[in-house]
Amino acid sequence: MTQTTSASRSESGTAPPLVTMREVQKHFGDLHVLRDIDLEVDAGEVVVVLGPSGSGKSTLCRTINRLETIDSGDITIDGSPLPASGPGLARLRAEVGMVFQSFNLFAHKSVLDNVTVAPIKVKRLPRREAEALGMSLLERVGVADQAQKLPAQLSGGQQQRVAIARSLAMQPKLMLFDEPTSALDPEMINEVIEVMTDLAREGMTMIVVTHEMGFARRTADRVVFMDAGRILEVAPPDRFFTAPESERAKDFLSKIL
Numbered sequence: 001m002t003q004t005t006s007a008s009r010s011e012s013g014t015a016p017p018l019v020t021m022r023e024v025q026k027h028f029g030d031l032h033v034l035r036d037i038d039l040e041v042d043a044g045e046v047v048v049v050l051g052p053s054g055s056g057k058s059t060l061c062r063t064i065n066r067l068e069t070i071d072s073g074d075i076t077i078d079g080s081p082l083p084a085s086g087p088g089l090a091r092l093r094a095e096v097g098m099v100f101q102s103f104n105l106f107a108h109k110s111v112l113d114n115v116t117v118a119p120i121k122v123k124r125l126p127r128r129e130a131e132a133l134g135m136s137l138l139e140r141v142g143v144a145d146q147a148q149k150l151p152a153q154l155s156g157g158q159q160q161r162v163a164i165a166r167s168l169a170m171q172p173k174l175m176l177f178d179e180p181t182s183a184l185d186p187e188m189i190n191e192v193i194e195v196m197t198d199l200a201r202e203g204m205t206m207i208v209v210t211h212e213m214g215f216a217r218r219t220a221d222r223v224v225f226m227d228a229g230r231i232l233e234v235a236p237p238d239r240f241f242t243a244p245e246s247e248r249a250k251d252f253l254s255k256i257l
């Protein structure tokens, strides 16, 4: 494999990748949305997925926690195939946190309850422990003082930080972010990006779909560029942004930079 198409940054080959996608195909009816997807993500790695609208970025993320099934190919996490159903699937969803454009908090629950509900229900953590964990996570994302409020009383940036804390409460191995700042007013984008940057620095494995090119440049280990369901390029950000190889990537960058 050449450097650009190499699926993994790992040179040593000792630690197995955390996520492996092999020849993944996905259709929506006649639409071939994921084509021959091969990707490996190492533990601790930050992969930013870029590409035009409709190129399959969200679908790619959603296949990894099985919000979408695949037609063929393999996806493994920590060497195990994704469970199809039952307790295995619930465990997978806990291990793979996902943060979307819309924050999807429980509107009728307090901020703290939003963060503790899954640890209590899924992990059977005693309430007291769950609340201590929840408060420490709200602290970490800078919204501990909002713990007793309802989500609607918070700004969009604060709500998205709560959504991140809620995912972290399940101690995920991997975090998927699908345009987490796209619904935010511009002045709130940075506070969410900062939380994501801290998380990356602390070693979280992350797959991030974003239009925040500053984040991609500074924080990504690798950029994956998608077009029409295919991965066209995989490169470190300094190379991708200065010397993209494909015409499609050049065209994409010329429109956004």
Ligand code: ADP
Pocket (backbone or CB within 6 Å): 028, 031, 033, 051, 052, 053, 054, 055, 056, 057, 058, 059, 060
């Ligand atoms: P991106 O996130 O890069 O904008 P998506 O993964 O959301 O792209 O979508 C890829 C393609 O699949 C698009 O053409 C989109 O319209 C289509 N698509 C996405 N979800 C569905 C669905 N549930 N049913 C049918 N088509 C879909």
Ligand code: MG
Pocket (backbone or CB within 6 Å): 057, 058, 059, 178
């Ligand atoms: Mg999308």
